[in-house]
Amino acid sequence: MDTIDARPRVRVPRTASPGEVVQIRTLANHPMENGERLDADGNRVPRHIIHRFVCTFNDETVIEMDIEPSLAANPFIEFEAEVPESGTFHFAWHDDNGDVYEATADIEVA
Amino acid sequence: MKISRRRILAVGSAGLVVTLLPLPASAATEADELIARFTDGATPGEGPLTITAPQIAENGNAVGVEVECPGAKSIRILAPANPNPEVCTVHFGPLAGSHRLSTRIRMAETMDVIALAEMEDGSFVQASARVRVTIGGCGG
């Protein structure tokens, strides 16, 4: 499978108060080939998607997602997290080709 | 007017097939079978699950869908009329700030998008939202 320049991007507030619920938004570039498309020569393009997404905060799980072929290209995922203390969000997008695209974001809780 | 061979190819490029007419009656049954696969045969009830989607898709290749269900362990999204009906399943961890997810999905044709939530007690609830996918193109 091709290598993808996924350019994972996240939007997370820089600060929060203890226990606050913050909104998190993520985007990654990915064609999310669903295995149904035919190329110009009429050959089926094999499935190649991001099949899993995980967000943790200080190693505790926020959400985990199992992703299937009907998610749109360039996956957009928006959700909320509770932040008990200052720390780091870690994001991971798992590609069918074995690559894992990662991003982190720090948040200061005061 | 959007009627051209490229229309078919454009949607086909996402691996979809354009169907212009409403779903046949059998589609409801297929959706039920799909749901039963994920609930081990249990019939989902109604609960605090909401699914929000546009009434009309601007672009069947990326339709914004939001699901929310207080008290859910996980929520699955299904697009029953797609060649691949499964979209995603979100599992909420200890630090989830809500039981809500917003994402974008593929839709091959007009259909009811289904959300299926598994609650803490192992029961299932279901909700759906109708989204129209049109060939559009008549300018105005």
Added chain:
Amino acid sequence: MISRRHFLQASLAASALLGPAASGQWGRLAAQQRLSQGDLLDFDTFGNVTLIHLTDLHAQTQPIWFREASVKLGAGDARGQPPHLVGADFLDHYGLEQTSAMAHALTHLEFEALGRAYGRMGGLDRIATVVNAIRADRADALLLDGGDTWHGSLPALRTKGQDMVNLMNALGVDAMTSHWEFTLGADRVDRIVSGLPFAFLGQNIFDTDWNEPVYEPYELFERGGALVAVIGQAFPYTPIANPAWMFPELSFGIREERMQAMVNEVRAHGADLVVVLSHNGFDVDRQMAARVEGIDVILTGHTHDALPEPLLVGQTLLIASGSNGKFVTRLDLDVQGGQMLGFRHRLIPVFADAIDPDPEMAALVAAERAPFADELAEVLGHTDSLLYRRGNFNGTWDDLICTALMEERDAEIALSPGVRWGPSLMPGDPITREDVFNVTAMTYGAAYRREMTGAEIHGAMEDIAENLFHPDPYFQQGGDMVRVGGLGYRIAVDKPMGERITGLSHLASGEPLDMDRAYTVAGWASVTEGTEGPQIWDVVSDFIRKAGRVSVPENETIEVVTG
């Protein structure tokens, strides 16, 4: 205590007395060859705020003929209500005198005869005279442009809208919203917007990546001691009705919740008057007015309706100012302490023979046209019949375009978009290259040729009919019904999708359309990227040049059934 709605209804009654009575008078005046600028612009300045509304100009800078619709069916609750009344029903509803100037301006009745009496309408130089006259009464009147301004003519196409941008800047616009503007491509729009001396508004335009607003949602103006908020609403279905590939990073939609949030926000900023400058289309605006609280005035657009008085929905005034430069609306408002207490309204018909051209604007228009003067003036042929487009189904211009497509592209069936723009031509008129561009100019005008099965044609027609006749206005997404050539059909507009279109027949053979057979179909305005074929204006021009004279009878192969 007298309610605010009561005030507005009283204003409406007063307005109704002024409007039609005056228009009846114009009818008589015209008969005496005295339709005068003074009569057309007469207005007792009222209140403390004046709005001037101009919309759906479609780049028409010259006086034109424009025959209004004879078939303009509404769906659901809108049936039989303005703006879906036509002809005699329209005159009855508004108390307009038959054969009066306003009857001619607002209906299709006796179009040729009355047109000869009253002359062409519109012209940006005449519009400038109207705007200047209003500003002479109230210098700080707000001029609001509802969009579909930078598209629809040869010069606008060739200059990528620059001619209209220059001219509207000279006219002195205070804010605008948009639709066809985006068919210039998002980059071109952004380049123009970055240089505009006024606000380009669209509360409902978001980016497709992060789903965040792209353009300013509203602008606040201090006028007459009141704070006036103008919220922009672009055409919600632009990416469906037009080629989304030209603006792939933009998402539209009605976004009613954000509209409510914006109304609340401007009220929190102290707005005394909330105006929505909208390109929703009239029925969508009517529904939005009933569902969003706190809008005083919606200046409607997109559906090209012209109504001689406002329509009151709850406490919201809906204003419909027509298209193609035929009308300018003047709306004077009494705004006090956060409330609109009363109004005076006039839909000013821009009769080109009665209103003097503003010399400065005339010179600017001439300068914009000069580079294209020879091509604009080229006479391709003549028409012996009225050519028009406006209406739910095939007009005679559409039939001419469809015939040209079938002949020039050697096709069995033709499809032509049900757009609402495009001026008319009178019997006997020459058909110039400019006239052809006026009904075809667009950035995706390639005339494709392909095969479609009968079932595909039927499916497409059902889909488009659903977009036009869905009983919920929020599902109505674009223009009128697709125009067809070489096909007859029956449409039961009130049936559900899949059951509206019956009796499809292939006219050349007289046989029913074979659902399984592939037909060669020629069409234009595909929203698909990479569509190939000659430009539609060249196809139509070639056909007219060869024909020399054309005569197109009213279409009798489409049967419309209601109920």
